[in-house]
Amino acid sequence: MKIKEQLSLDHRNLIRRYLLWAFKSTKESFERIERKTTQLKVDEYIFDHLSKKKLEIPLAFKTYIADKRKEELKLKFVDDKKKELHPEYVYLKNRLAAIEGAIKHFLGNKELDRMQALYEKEFTRRILEARDH
16 A cells, blocks of 8 residues: 555645645755756857847846856856866755655655646746846
C-alpha cells in the first residue's frame, strides 16, 4: 500500500500544505539565481538582434547586461572561471529535487504537476499585475 493511501485526510492536508510551502519557497530562492542566466540569454539575444540591424544600443542597456552577467557569476559560481558551482546554488537545486521527490512520494505525480502549475500561474499573475517597471 502506498504512503499516500495510508494517511488520514488531515495528515495528508498538513503534508500537502507543508510541501507546497517548501516547494514555493525553495523554488523562489533557486529561481532568484537561475533567472539571471535565463534573462541574460534573452537580453543578449536582443542585443545581438539590435546590433545586426546596426541600431544604436543605449549605454544603459550595455551596462545592464554587463551588471547582470557579473551578478549571475557571483550567485552561481565560486569564481569567475565558471568551474565550481556556488554551494548555495547546489544546495537549492538539490533541495528542490528532494522536495519534488517528497511530493511524489507522499501525494503522487499529479499533485506535483498541480503544484508546479499553481506556482507558474501565481508568478505569471504577479508579472501581469505588477505596476512597476
